Amino acid sequence: PALPPTSGQHPRGEAPPHIVLLPSAGMGHLVPFTRLAMALLSMGHGCDISIITALPTVSSAESRHLAALFASFPCLRRLDLNLASFDASTSSEFPGADPFYIRYESLRRAVPVLLGPLLINASAFVADIALASVAIPVAKELRVPCYVFFTASATMLAFKAYFPTYLDSNGGGNSIGDIEVPGVYLIPRSSVPQALHDPDNIFTRQFVANGRALTEADGLLANAFDAMEPEAVAALQSAAVVAGLPPVFAVGPLVPVDLRDTGEAAKDEQGSGNSYMAWLYKQPVRSVVYVSFGSRKALAMNQIRELAGGLEASGYRFLWIVKGAVVDREDGAELSDMLGEEFLLRVDGRGFVTKSWVEQDEVLRHPAVGLFVSHCGWNSVTEAARSGVPVLAWPRFADQRVNARVVARCSAALWTERWSWEGEETVVTAEEIAEKVKAAMASVTLTQAAARVRDAAARATADGGTSHRSLAEFVRRCRVGT
Ligand code: UDP
Numbered sequence: 001p002a003l004p005p006t007s008g009q010h011p012r013g014e015a016p017p018h019i020v021l022l023p024s025a026g027m028g029h030l031v032p033f034t035r036l037a038m039a040l041l042s043m044g045h046g047c048d049i050s051i052i053t054a055l056p057t058v059s060s061a062e063s064r065h066l067a068a069l070f071a072s073f074p075c076l077r078r079l080d081l082n083l084a085s086f087d088a089s090t091s092s093e094f095p096g097a098d099p100f101y102i103r104y105e106s107l108r109r110a111v112p113v114l115l116g117p118l119l120i121n122a123s124a125f126v127a128d129i130a131l132a133s134v135a136i137p138v139a140k141e142l143r144v145p146c147y148v149f150f151t152a153s154a155t156m157l158a159f160k161a162y163f164p165t166y167l168d169s170n171g172g173g174n175s176i177g178d179i180e181v182p183g184v185y186l187i188p189r190s191s192v193p194q195a196l197h198d199p200d201n202i203f204t205r206q207f208v209a210n211g212r213a214l215t216e217a218d219g220l221l222a223n224a225f226d227a228m229e230p231e232a233v234a235a236l237q238s239a240a241v242v243a244g245l246p247p248v249f250a251v252g253p254l255v256p257v258d259l260r261d262t263g264e265a266a267k268d269e270q271g272s273g274n275s276y277m278a279w280l281y282k283q284p285v286r287s288v289v290y291v292s293f294g295s296r297k298a299l300a301m302n303q304i305r306e307l308a309g310g311l312e313a314s315g316y317r318f319l320w321i322v323k324g325a326v327v328d329r330e331d332g333a334e335l336s337d338m339l340g341e342e343f344l345l346r347v348d349g350r351g352f353v354t355k356s357w358v359e360q361d362e363v364l365r366h367p368a369v370g371l372f373v374s375h376c377g378w379n380s381v382t383e384a385a386r387s388g389v390p391v392l393a394w395p396r397f398a399d400q401r402v403n404a405r406v407v408a409r410c411s412a413a414l415w416t417e418r419w420s421w422e423g424e425e426t427v428v429t430a431e432e433i434a435e436k437v438k439a440a441m442a443s444v445t446l447t448q449a450a451a452r453v454r455d456a457a458a459r460a461t462a463d464g465g466t467s468h469r470s471l472a473e474f475v476r477r478c479r480v481g482t
């Protein structure tokens, strides 16, 4: 891949600011941190970037991503953080908890002990949201300006900043209702991340501690942009959401990074590299429904079968990424066992079904893709936004219903709010899925709205756009040390 412009000339011969980045666990966090690193490298006079990598990673996808990242961009400094003695997954404290949330916990225990030495010589430090409350005090002690990168939507950031105040006024969190986020809008009870209904849940404890810590940071970065979330960005930048928030920099949607080696990328240009890309190249423009529920969760087996039936009955071509287990290393089931040999034979040619990792951004940028059936993980949303692909939203957990609402408010998503998510019993039937796929594929309104979002996203990150200016201001502050 092309290297971003190197630092070189600096105002008054100053060294570039050295910015240390600390992602947490899961591709949903690592991917936007990588994009932030690249955006910082390519800013005006450049930055000197270190990335702290916690080892071992939870998923293989993360270790492959890190290997490709450091091989492609030798100018990035890698600072390893060995988690061996902080592994919370071996304790009996969190029976049945999500492996990525347990990893957040291991990191949160390691940070107070191991982070300090990694911040020597840092001009600024950027912590992942999941580590905010433990990382900010370490940076403050060393007098290193400390920023928090919120990897999800601005609306979710506003929700998170307000949530502790909501709890305090609501007797501690045993009964969460609809939540009116000041200056933003009402988040109905049904869209509140599942875990937050339980005050003792490991995620809830982290979420509230991190929410309370936001006012202690020197600034907040979000992978969001004004035009897509006008209410939330404005509310965060005024004192509307909660008093005392530091400056908020909306710097998204961050540009995806191509990490493959150039040989492989060149092959794909002709459609002969990855087999799914080769298949996509043979499909007509806007004819394919791309289906993926992200890197974090697997659908229940009965829901997977209904989805198979729905895609088949829709009559459209589809590229479907099937995930059978939460952590990829444990996902051993065969497609034929999950979906049946007959199904695979019936859809052969019209449908491409795989359990492998795909380069999703490349898929979404391909002209053959006409619709994205998505769980609305925020990275997926930003990639669909940049590519102008309409979304059939099917949020599954955490912040995804909040995100689905964001895209639906821009008219770029069709979202059936009563479709179930994790923890609800109802199975969405094949008939319903087929009906919505057909409606979304036929909708000119959706396509036009998605194109408007794409254009607004391109304007935001181009020179002089709102997000570009926010990032430049962030770099300026890193340089002068505020
Ligand atoms: N998140 C948060 N506070 C935390 C941990 C996570 O606000 O302490 C955010 C996170 O950025 C994401 C959402 O809450 O937007 C759900 O978290 P999770 O890590 O499960 O999401 P993922 O990105 O892995 O799907």
Ligand code: UDP
Pocket (backbone or CB within 6 Å): 026, 027, 028, 029, 031, 292, 293, 294, 295, 296, 297, 321, 356, 357, 358, 359, 360, 361, 376, 377, 378, 379, 380, 381, 383
């Ligand atoms: N992703 C990908 N290929 C896959 C699955 C996921 O490239 O097969 C990428 C996707 O493009 C996105 C990230 O992994 O950048 C997933 O983040 P998101 O916030 O969409 O969802 P999560 O996986 O955290 O639920």
